[in-house]
Amino acid sequence: MSELRWSVRTSFFQYLAGLRDGRASVSDGATLTADDPQLVVYPADPDRSDDDVLAFRGDLRLSGHGGLLFVRLANPRIKLRTPAVLSVDDPLTEDGSGPRLDLVTLRLAADDEGGWSGTDVKLTEAGVGLFNHVYAAGDAFDPLIVR
Numbered sequence: 001m002s003e004l005r006w007s008v009r010t011s012f013f014q015y016l017a018g019l020r021d022g023r024a025s026v027s028d029g030a031t032l033t034a035d036d037p038q039l040v041v042y043p044a045d046p047d048r049s050d051d052d053v054l055a056f057r058g059d060l061r062l063s064g065h066g067g068l069l070f071v072r073l074a075n076p077r078i079k080l081r082t083p084a085v086l087s088v089d090d091p092l093t094e095d096g097s098g099p100r101l102d103l104v105t106l107r108l109a110a111d112d113e114g115g116w117s118g119t120d121v122k123l124t125e126a127g128v129g130l131f132n133h134v135y136a137a138g139d140a141f142d143p144l145i146v147r
């Protein structure tokens, strides 16, 4: 297990790209790929992973509307249960010092390439406020891959 590949929700990236001051930036190991502007790659964080949790590191920051819009999706972790739950560091502060947020639930299944695919990815009730209440709880987010 070496990385998490996720485009979060493509329509959100497209919305940001359309803002005059929309920005996506990555640090702490997370990368954006050249061929797919929406895809974020978070490397594995073995020290924080165990039998129940796949942990990744890296920090994605999305901003726009003169700073009114700020979303930090950093150090994602997937709890292996049914459904699985992907959480991120406190997404609203610069240093992520508040409590982690359970962002989406998903169905994880072993794929043909020795990794996992996450489907049926849905926004949690707790995640609704992060996107300004534009999406409802249960709304579809993008599928993800762990490999």
Ligand code: HEM
Binding pocket: 011, 012, 015, 065, 068, 069, 070, 071, 130, 131, 132, 134, 135
């Ligand atoms: C100055 C404040 C804001 C204005 C004027 C504004 C305006 C808009 C408009 C016009 C749309 C529709 C865009 C379209 O359909 O093409 C939209 C969508 C959206 N806005 Fe904002 N917004 C503001 C702040 C925020 C903030 C703070 C967030 C928090 C993350 C946010 C999250 C979203 C989301 C998630 C969508 C839906 C994107 C999609 O998936 O299509 N907005 N906003």
